[in-house]
Amino acid sequence: MSTTKQQLWSEEVPSFKEADLEEDEMILQMGPQHPSTHGVLRVELLTDGEVVKQARPHIGYLHRNFEKHAENVDYPGVIPFADRMDYVGSMANSLTYALTVEKLMGIQVNERVKTIRVLVAELQRIASHLLSVGTYGIDIGAFTPFLHCFRDREMVLDLFEWLCGARLLYNYNWVGGVSHDLPEGWVEKSRWFVDQFEHTIDEVDELLSFNKIFTKRTATVGIIPPEMAVSYAISGPNLRGSGIKWDIRKEEPYCGYENYDFEIPIGTAEHGPIGSCWDRYYVRVLEMRESCKIIRQALARLPEGDVHEHVPKRVKPAKGEAYLRTETPRGELAYYVVSDGGLIPFRVKGRSPCFVHMSLFHEIARGEMIADIIAIIGSLDIVLGEIDR
């Protein structure tokens, strides 16, 4: 400050001019305990009033050494660790790992296993998107859609609990099969769930998606232009929100996804420029509808078979390596597994979508307001367990 204490006490009254007023930026640490960073992310914000000049994300608070652990347990032992990577999309994570090891060993699973895997993966996608959509409502300040979403998410978790005994971390996708066959009555219950779930999506649309305040808040912030999306190699709903039709389920089908009839929703730029937070959010809502379609088809065609038919007695792949990617609720997840011919993997590397998404956060956060930072983090739908691993 240009006036000192002495000056203030002196006889002559100091004259303040606008030029004397000092402007300074403030560093605001958002997180790691902030409720809206979706886990333990710390964002260092350089703010000028409410405007954020620079946002620097700091990750690593949830580092659990997944990849090193994987080098010390046998192949099936990695599956629970894979479950814990993206803990709101566990089924998709363990599925990717199981598929990679199967590719390494050259195992072909039977049709029933494939169909069940599609079923659980899509149910998981619904559960994960419900969490994302619901908490996005909270981020913007609407609490009610969150609880409506969670009510239905509980139903999915109930289905999973019935299936394998766990509600969040399942250890369900084994190498060469799945741990349990579908219990009696499960198919009917799933069909009932999908039928009533479409009404929930309508409800979310009414309450949140097309709410004037909500669209005003989200449709003009966090713009990811298509070129930027591609150059940062983002994937999943975030990429599709920018209007690019790319889905591994269509591009490199696994588990027989090529036999299902479904659309890939992309951002529509209905309320603002393409690639906004609203586009990403709405792609998730539309994807839930597509998932319902896939689940209906899978339930209709469910073939007979033994889910343990191809489970090997000992998972001991020959020397070699395998890389496989799938479309998880969050985007393109890939595992790279290297075998030295032993019982324990030589190296397991996870390519997690959220980590990649976080890398462009500073680009889209620049120049937005503090409230928009929350909106952007929410729309990227990050899970810190997957970023930090």
Added chain:
Amino acid sequence: MITQARRIEMKILPVISVAVVLGAAGLIAFIAALPVIAALLSSLIDANLPEAIRPVAKRGLGVAAVVGFLSLFPIFAIWFERKVAAHTQDRLGPMRVGWHGVLQSFADGIKLLFKEDIIPAEGDAILFRLAPYLVVAGAFAAFAVLPWGDGLVVSDLDIGVLYIVAIGSFAAIGILMAGWASNNKYSLFGGMRSAAQLVSYEIPTVLTLLVVVVQVGSLNLQDIVAAQQGGLFNWFVFRMYGINAIAFVVFFICGLAETNRTPFDLPEAESELVAGFHTEYSGMRFAFFFLAEYGSMFLVSGLAVVLFLGGWQGVLASQIVPGPLSFMTKTLFLVFVQMWLRWTLPRLRVDQLMAMCWKYLIPIAFALLVVAGFLALPN
């Protein structure tokens, strides 16, 4: 297994619940009988006390009644809000403590009373302690001129409207103080947002108040109520070719903003500022902010009722329903509308909030005032 404590609870809670529900019924009866009781007390004072202290005693009784009501109202309002929220969200809300959770607020209140009072080490301790009192004082003091019934008002000020507007600004100072004294960047943001918001929204509030004032020609709230006598269609909201109806909506929106309720709850935005100005508060000081919030919710609703919905006047031309009961019913309905909005709408961003005030509400309010002024001109 049922523990000993739970067994005692199971015996006691139904009894207290019944007592509370009966108490609530009694309270409604009491409110209905308020004019009679007030008249009785007034005559008692006239008969037994020397003339010099009669007005003081009457005022004192009024103040005691209002403060008593305001201390009890949040207990009901918090329970009610939780129930409204729960049923909006397809769940039940508090159900365990007493019948449908009616004792939940008491349990919460007792918990808050026993909480440690934490003052941030680097904060400004004096301002930190002072801030909640200012906020509560601002919210409570305005009730002095709120008319509950015919002649039922603590202080029948001739400048009632002006007084409410002036005293309402107390809250802004208190909140700014709380934000600054917490020595927390989030709280500071909350405080700054609140100051900007309250000062901005004061303007359309006053302008819409004036729309009514030019029609009555008085700032006295009792006069305003008296001008709406004669049944439903004499309420101001139904008069003046819809101008008053628009003014009512504008006033209610501004009221939401002044009480920091969703969609204008930016100062305490849970998901951005982590409770904003009261992040650092705990225990009873924290509770004071809630007392103030529910107090001002009631105040804003009450003021809207007085100005636009006929105050303590009934729907019919003749006063069948006792005035206070009529007033309470309408006010509680508006309180319910506030809660309903809170649990339905998302939150605005700070620049959108300002844009809404300066670009829409103030011009609309100005236009309404001009038109109303012309129409109200004596021929």
